Amino acid sequence: MDIKRVVELQSERGVKSIGSEVNKKSLESVIGECRRFIQSNLEGYREMDALIKRERIKNLIMTYVMTNNPLVEGFIDEENRLDVNRLVNKLIEEILDYGILTRAILDPSVYEIRVNGKEIKVEIRGRVQDYTDENGNVLSFESVEQQDIVIRKLLGDVRLTPKDAIVNARTVEGYRVAAVHNSAIGADPEDPQGSVYHAFVLRKFKKEKWSLSDLARFGTISDNMARFLRLLPAGGLTFVTVGPTASGKTTLNNAILQAVPPSTRTILLQNPSEIDLRFKDVLGRVYNDVLHLEAKEKENPTHSDPTMENLMAHILRLSPTFVCVGEMRKSIEFKLGMQIMQAGHPINATYHAEDAYGAIERYLTAYLAESGNEPPNLALASLSRLLNIVIVQKFMRDGTRKVIQVSEVVPVDVMDIETDRKSIINDLFIFDIDGEPEYNEFGEVIKISGRHKRVGKLTERTVRKFRLEGVRSSDYEFMLEDPKDNEIETYTGNI
Numbered sequence: 001m002d003i004k005r006v007v008e009l010q011s012e013r014g015v016k017s018i019g020s021e022v023n024k025k026s027l028e029s030v031i032g033e034c035r036r037f038i039q040s041n042l043e044g045y046r047e048m049d050a051l052i053k054r055e056r057i058k059n060l061i062m063t064y065v066m067t068n069n070p071l072v073e074g075f076i077d078e079e080n081r082l083d084v085n086r087l088v089n090k091l092i093e094e095i096l097d098y099g100i101l102t103r104a105i106l107d108p109s110v111y112e113i114r115v116n117g118k119e120i121k122v123e124i125r126g127r128v129q130d131y132t133d134e135n136g137n138v139l140s141f142e143s144v145e146q147q148d149i150v151i152r153k154l155l156g157d158v159r160l161t162p163k164d165a166i167v168n169a170r171t172v173e174g175y176r177v178a179a180v181h182n183s184a185i186g187a188d189p190e191d192p193q194g195s196v197y198h199a200f201v202l203r204k205f206k207k208e209k210w211s212l213s214d215l216a217r218f219g220t221i222s223d224n225m226a227r228f229l230r231l232l233p234a235g236g237l238t239f240v241t242v243g244p245t246a247s248g249k250t251t252l253n254n255a256i257l258q259a260v261p262p263s264t265r266t267i268l269l270q271n272p273s274e275i276d277l278r279f280k281d282v283l284g285r286v287y288n289d290v291l292h293l294e295a296k297e298k299e300n301p302t303h304s305d306p307t308m309e310n311l312m313a314h315i316l317r318l319s320p321t322f323v324c325v326g327e328m329r330k331s332i333e334f335k336l337g338m339q340i341m342q343a344g345h346p347i348n349a350t351y352h353a354e355d356a357y358g359a360i361e362r363y364l365t366a367y368l369a370e371s372g373n374e375p376p377n378l379a380l381a382s383l384s385r386l387l388n389i390v391i392v393q394k395f396m397r398d399g400t401r402k403v404i405q406v407s408e409v410v411p412v413d414v415m416d417i418e419t420d421r422k423s424i425i426n427d428l429f430i431f432d433i434d435g436e437p438e439y440n441e442f443g444e445v446i447k448i449s450g451r452h453k454r455v456g457k458l459t460e461r462t463v464r465k466f467r468l469e470g471v472r473s474s475d476y477e478f479m480l481e482d483p484k485d486n487e488i489e490t491y492t493g494n495i
Contacts, residue, residue, distance in 0.1 A: 024071045030087075031094050035156045037064045038095070038172045050106045053173055054096060061091045095172055099150050100139055101202075104131060105173070111204055112246065115147075117185060117197040123246075127399045144182070144195050151179060151198055160198065168297070170272060176203045203246075205274050212255045213493035220248065220393075221403045222452040222489035224478060225429050228406070230495070231476060232389060233260040233322065236469040237462070238346040239389035242353035242362075247393045248401040249350040250274050250326070257324060257348065262288035267315050270326030271295035271308055277324075291318060312336040316343055325349040334366035341386040356390040356407035356425050363387070384424050385411045388462060397437075397445040403452075404431040408462060428456045428479070452489040457482055 038060045048056065065088050071080075075087045096102075104110045104122055112123040113131070118140050120131035130138045141147040151160055154177050158169040165181035179200035187196055210218075212226040221229065232239050233256065241249045241256075254275045260266050268277055268290060279288040293315075295308040303310060309332050315323055323340055325333070328351045340347055353359040364380055371379065392405035408426040435449030458479045466476055 024073055024076070027072050027074065027090070027094075030070045030072050031091065032157050033068070033070070034061055034064045034091050035095060035172050039170075039174075042172070042174070050108055050173075054106070057096060057172060058092055061095065062088050065091065094153065098153055099146065100141065101150055103133075105175070105202070105204075113202040115141075115198070115200050115202075117182075117199055118147075118195075125399070141197060144197055147197055151200065154200070154202065155179065171202070174205070174272065176272060177201070209258075209276070210251060210255055211258060213495055215252065215255055216491055216495060217493035218400075219491050220252070220401050222429070223492055223495055224454060224489055225403060225406060225452060226493075226495045228428070228476070228479060229256050229391070230259040231466065231471055232256060233264070233348075234469060235462075235466045235471050236322075236346050237388040237465060238341055238386060239348055239391060240359060240363075240387065241348075241350045241391045241393065242356075242359040243393035244352060244354070244395065247395045249393055251401075252391065252393055252403065253324075253348065253350055260288075260290075260322060264289065265319055265321040266290045266324065267293065267318055267320040267322075268324045268326070269293045269295060269308070269311050269315065271297070274326060275324070308333055309336065312340070315340060316345075320345055323347040327351060328366075331366040331369040334363055335370040338367055338383070338386065342382075346388075353392070355392055356405050356427070359390045359392070360384075360387075360409070360424060380424070381412060384409055388465070390425075394431075396448050398448045400448075402431050402450075403429070405429070408456070408459060410459060411461065426456050426459060428454065428458070430455050454479075454483045454487055454489070 038057055041060055041063075042053075042056065065084055069082060070087075071082055072087055075083045075090070077083060098105055101113060101120075104113050104120075109124050110122045114121040114123070114128070120140055121128050122131045123129075131140075132138055141150075154171050155167065155169040156172070158167050160167050160179050160181050162181055162183040165184045167179050169177045169179070171177060177200055179198060182196040182198045185196050185199055188194055212221070212230055215221050216223050216226045231237075239256075241253050243249050257275060257277055260277060262279055266277060266289065268275060270292075271294060273292065273294045277288070277290045277292070278286045279290075281287050293306070293311050295311050296306050298305050298307060301307045301310070308330070312325065312333060313336060320340075323345050325337060325347060326349075328334055328337060328349050334351075337347055337349060351359075351362065353362045360380070360383065364376065364383060367383070368374065368376060368379055387409045390405070390407045390409060391403060392407075393401060394404045395401050405427065406429040408428055410424055410426050412424050430453055431450050432453040433448065433450040437445050437449065438447040440446050458476065463476070463480070467473075
């Protein structure tokens with residue numbers, strides 16, 4: 001039944017709130033309360049289609065109003081009764097109408113919205129382009145005031161001000177927003193007196209859960225790479241996936257982690273939740289032993305608040321076998337990750353780095369920042385014994401995403417590090433450029449010519465780990481021989 005009709009029926013039945021001046025609330029406070037109600041009750045938002053999610057939110061708005069009957073200034077009649085129908089419509093407008101951006105937010109093909117001041121760009125199927133209307137006309141904000149209204153709705157309780165010029169938030173739909181106030185935006189030198197707009201990026205989460213077979217068919221990885229990567233969780237290996245922002249790390253990790261055995265006690269910690277490891281039977285029952293934790297950012301947190309740091313410190317009390325940390329950002333998180341590894345638990349995480357050795361350096365730098373006076377070479381030797389595999393992904397200029405390096409980490413002694421620090425890396429696969437790039441008539445790169453190539457074999461340390469975890473030798477024997485010049489990687493998805 002239509003929401004408006006439900007409210008009308010409820011009103012006809014006398015569902016009106018009567019109260020005093022003392023109980024009246026401002027519209028702004030009720031919008032905040034309603035948003036928090038939605039965020040705490042919108043379960044399974046990742047799996048919902050955008051339009052279905054929108055209807056679900058509308059229903060939650062109606063439920064909030066009918067349950068709480070807030071007396072809102074400007075929505076009360078002469079008998080001090082709440083006009084339910086008008087308030088519900090106003091809340092829907094304030095919470096779900098993003099003006100010029102509404103169509104992009106509802107469009108499932110748009111993965112990311114980038115507002116570079118006045119101008120708007122969108123990422124569609126790996127390509128960044130101007131935001132246009134149905135007729136192909138380029139759209140942009142007409143005024144700072146128009147943009148302010150949209151940003152306020154996107155950020156909710158989070159305020160973007162000159163004092164708080166850099167903020168992160170989530171929309172009621174769960175989309176991530178990173179914003180910068182216009183006080184931190186450089187003025188246009190050709191129009192120094194012109195209006196200065198804010199900037200922000202809204203990133204959605206992909207509804208599709210792609211498998212390693214899918215990624216092989218797309219050319220992100222090869223068939224042999226997929227066969228190897230699916231062994232990492234079952235083989236008890238600690239592995240990290242690194243790359244720049246928007247390179248596809250989470251999508252790849254989600255595909256790899258589908259290979260976690262159902263009987264493996266898995267703790268998944270994210271901020272925000274993007275990977276779902278719930279394996280369900282035909283009745284919808286979750287049959288694998290997995291616990292999903294979601295960290296929350298909070299100013300001046302106590303030790304009991306569910307921040308990333310507190311949850312990572314608490315994880316070992318939750319009987320984990322395998323720990324997955326969605327993304328490591330702060331130095332303390334790298335230190336706590338090291339402690340989890342030192343306790344004997346394989347972990348998986350993503351973070352930003354350019355290549356495999358850069359991933360080691362990034363981890364080491366962050367760890368040492370929190371570890372007092374520990375000698376760097378000793379810390380590096382410890383990390384080399386704990387970390388097994390580094391996967392590097394890149395968003396290519398032709399719009400594709402490629403895993404450009406898969407490397408094994410080789411344990412080294414402190415004395416060996418003194419002579420050759422890079423001996424810690426044993427490359428297994430690379431993306432090999434084999435020709436000149438192709439351009440279109442606008443000078444844009446449309447194809448980077450290359451193929452994946454196996455360049456190394458597994459060391460005995462990884463083989464022993466596989467054997468200890470019961471992985472069949474037939475599953476990894478193709479990684480035990482030296483690579484041959486005539487080896488050709490395929491992209492069939494038949495793994």
